[in-house]
Amino acid sequence: MNNSKKLFIPSLIGMWLFALPASAEEIAGEWHALFDTPAGVQTYHFNFQPKDGTLTARAVVESADQKRKVEFEEANLVGNTLSFVERRQIGDRELRIEYTGKLGDKELTLVRKIGEFGSQESAATRDIPKPEPVSAAPVVEVKINRVIKDAFKDSFRIGTAGDLPARYSDQELAIAAEHFNAVTPENCMKPERVHPEENTWQFEQPDALVEWASGSKMSVHGHTLVWHAQTRDWFFRDGDREAVTLRMKEHIATLVGRYKGKIQSWDVVNEAINDGGDAQTAKTENLRDSKWMQTIGPQFLALAFQFAHEADPDAVLYYNDYNIESGAKHESSMVLLKRLLADGAPVHGVGIQGHWRSGSVPFEEIEKAITDYASLGLKVSITELDVTIRGASGGQFGGGFGGRRSRRSTPASIEDLNVQAADYAKLFEIFQKHENVIERVTFWGLNDRRTWRWGQHPLLFDANNNPKPAYAAIVNDADDAREEPDSAKQIKIEDGGQGPYSAIATESPALAGMTIYRPEDLEKLGSETKLPILLWGNGACANTTEEHKNFLSEIASHGYIILGIGLLNQIESRDETSRQRTQSSQLITALDWIIAENARPESRYFGRVDSSKVAAMGMSCGGLQALEISSDSRITTSVICNSGVLPGPSPMAAMPALKKDDLKKLHGPVLYIMGGPSDIAYKNAMDDYARINHVPIAMTNLDVGHGGTYRQPQGGEFTKVALAWLNWQLKGSKDAAKMFIGDDSELKRDDKWTIETKQFDR
16 A cells, blocks of 8 residues: 555553663653644643663644544653654645654643644643644734625636635635635645546545535636656656656646636646856756656647647646746746747646745746746736745744744734735735736735745735735735725814814724824815824833823924834723733834825825935834834934933843943934932933934933923913924924033023033034
């Protein structure tokens, strides 16, 4: 019997034994661990028993819908480190799950590695752990005004991948049908699944998918006919060229013929080109040394396309591969495609898979690849699109014992979601630019749990089916309306402030996790008035501007646009989400966004913003965030409120890890607004003042303590000082400068305030 066909039956495996070192008695007995998996949380009840110098390893595994027994293979124990293997049969596929464990003082640290799906770490304990409550709430609320398939209905089809409808929830099936108009089977039509033995076909899942797609008014793209992977050895038995060619033809004829008229297009040959390459291989096809190559030779590609065309002359036939948009592999793909077309092979399109990572998406190479393939007269589809996020939550679960890792997927930060959204938006701008060439864009999975890159947050829906910022960025870009919609929530603080422009607090779906304070009527600015930019970080690095809303709204009413870290829905009433950690980098993302909006003709902010005048501002922890971004060359001035660089490491994990030497990176005038000697940050700020001798700096103090006057009407005295500084530094007001400069400055004459200045030209 072929090994890939054997079913794993625990009762027939028996116990696997390994040598018993001195530490085995400490490991013996029951241990319990939770693992968060693509199938949900699973509880492993391990049992290790010493017997006659050996140790047996087994477990009972509980999940939401089943309980199963496992007896482990390849078990080993060296010192306080153990390893063992679990084999699971999922349909016709056998998964090898490798475990490594290290015994500590009170717990057993286990790492569970699942083939290509990455690894997870969990601490096994003697007591049965309780699953942590999992919130279905998204990291940030995202509103979309239309579904993506409708946004691009005149451009190209929008697809998802999965072996639907099997084992998908009703909610997931509804989302798939509502948002997408094409589906690609992820596994059920691959050779090893649909054709496991020469005379055995398994059509149940493919038939169900095609029927479901038809009922959901979705087209089907077949995946995949000829591939070096997930193809059983029987195809190549005896290595006879004619026999292997005949098996290929019969496989293609049967599969394509069965769905003739029901499946509109096919990935005929998948991933035939070698990875990497150099200047020399770029001049060749650089084909992978697969069993297809070994038995048939390079002609196997043309033959596969010929057989598929004979089986369904109306189907659109694709060559599909990854990384073919870049470098030597792209050049090799052009050599290959030119040869196939010259040989008369019925190649109609190229599938660029599109497995990319946010922050490093090769936009220029992608666009060049699209135009290169179009120059050959070929259609292009983006066939397996996903963009993993960067940062700590962008990698799959790490293995090893170099540090503690959560057993759960690390939640994506708002900052990383915004970067991902910007990358997706730019990709779709490119795709729509070439809509005459592109036939289909398919996401490889439905949501962040239904993905082969689980744990890396790569898709438009999170694991709980909530739309992510990337979704809003894409659909808003579809018709160049990437701005807050007219229906976006708008909040007026203190009747809009006392300045000449009544201000509002609002948000934009393309800038998740930020609150925008600005004049309500931008038309009132006229053609000459431009809004300087203020970037604001909150006390405690909180995820809300609630504490500072009076202060910020009043400043905005005087002709500024303020991008404040925090959720708009938290400024009227706060809940636990206001405590979420925020990052300084959110301010830079916001700056990038508003500068881009100012330059985009379709934006409501087009031409309204003075992107050469930017203030980095913040209070307490937010003041440190402002200091951290002040090295950016676009920052004009910094306003640090109730804050200063700590002399040692911060006691708060969320605080920026600044050192006093970082003050040397300041390059513009700096204002400190402090609460006097009773302010807990007073000594840190005064020390900063003493050290800053290379840029103009003003140190102002009002003896009100660390809380400042932000909550007072119009932000109180702090607004008066901050606004004068901004009017001076960003609008060039000489009258505003009188508050700070000269022996007879307004603040020196004000008994409530103290002021020190240096490095100013008198």
